[in-house]
Amino acid sequence: MLLTLSACPPFSLRAIIGSHGWVQLAPFAADPQATLLTRVERLESGRVVELHIREARGGVAVEVRDSLTGAEREEVSRKVWWMLGLGEDLSPFYTLARQEPHLAHVEPQALGRILRSPTLFEDAVKVILTTNTAWSGTQRMVEALVTRYGDPLPTNPARNAFPTPAQIAASDEETLRTIGLGYRAPSILSLARRVAEGSLDLEALKRDSLPTPEIHRRLLAIPGIGHYAAACLLMLIGRYDHLPVDSNAYRMVSQEWYGGRPVSRSEIEAQFEHWGDWKGLAYWFWAWSRED
DNA sequence: GGTAGACCTGGACGC
DNA sequence: GCGTCCAGGTCTACC
Numbered sequence: 001m002l003l004t005l006s007a008c009p010p011f012s013l014r015a016i017i018g019s020h021g022w023v024q025l026a027p028f029a030a031d032p033q034a035t036l037l038t039r040v041e042r043l044e045s046g047r048v049v050e051l052h053i054r055e056a057r058g059g060v061a062v063e064v065r066d067s068l069t070g071a072e073r074e075e076v077s078r079k080v081w082w083m084l085g086l087g088e089d090l091s092p093f094y095t096l097a098r099q100e101p102h103l104a105h106v107e108p109q110a111l112g113r114i115l116r117s118p119t120l121f122e123d124a125v126k127v128i129l130t131t132n133t134a135w136s137g138t139q140r141m142v143e144a145l146v147t148r149y150g151d152p153l154p155t156n157p158a159r160n161a162f163p164t165p166a167q168i169a170a171s172d173e174e175t176l177r178t179i180g181l182g183y184r185a186p187s188i189l190s191l192a193r194r195v196a197e198g199s200l201d202l203e204a205l206k207r208d209s210l211p212t213p214e215i216h217r218r219l220l221a222i223p224g225i226g227h228y229a230a231a232c233l234l235m236l237i238g239r240y241d242h243l244p245v246d247s248n249a250y251r252m253v254s255q256e257w258y259g260g261r262p263v264s265r266s267e268i269e270a271q272f273e274h275w276g277d278w279k280g281l282a283y284w285f286w287a288w289s290r291e292d
Numbered sequence: 293g294g295t296a297g298a299c300c301t302g303g304a305c306g307c
Numbered sequence: 308g309c310g311t312c313c314a315g316g317t318c319t320a321c322c
Contacts, residue, residue, distance in 0.1 A: 128316095130315090132300075132316040132317070133300080137302065137315085141301095182299075183301095224316095
């Protein structure tokens, strides 16, 4: 079964695949040339399918090697549309970026969209698992969660879908610690249980009607999510007015503008303040003079 | 508002 | 092989 979806131009699937490390985290995968994005996905019907996403004229083609019902086709379209930000219009950002040599590359390369998970729950879990660990640790922890709790793909049981909140919620803190989540285990378990029981509606935070400060406040109230993680999640729902300041930001900003001396968080914020609603994207895609 | 220390793990390094 | 040190962001206590 093949679905075609159009995107707001300019569009590049390769740019989205390379936008950050999400493609390296299960159940995403891509080919070395970044022309094919795959993902094992559990549909609301309970079926587990593999999505094969390629760039097509004006958007993407999504192949699923199973026949889907009408509702399942609609669900796949909706999820891919969100994951790739197909409806996102970044023209105001590009207008500003044209004036900045360090961002002159973004529009020609169609940079700006950031690969997302279908649910904010999955993105929140993954963001928590990026904190206070090396990237290899994040990959190991996500792999452990997906392998242990996610439903297997029938045609290849070695690959699993990302677990639902209920699947993680049914576990316990000790088991989550055992599979390598360490001190993050209670945060992940608490998040899964609150989403599963309905006391925390993360998907509601994607709605346009909520002001960014309110979404930011609600994200910070989640155990395990601090300023960095909240800013990352805001970026992932298309709100770019917060900077995800991590240890790398301190190094890069120090080298870029302060001659290598230690900088404070407020000095980092000051360098991107004039980008207003687009400061997150400006920071994310900035062509640093010195890459470490 | 800023700072210090605990949390946990893997990797690098020295012996 | 073993022990030590370090990196990474959040949270809490404290100033």
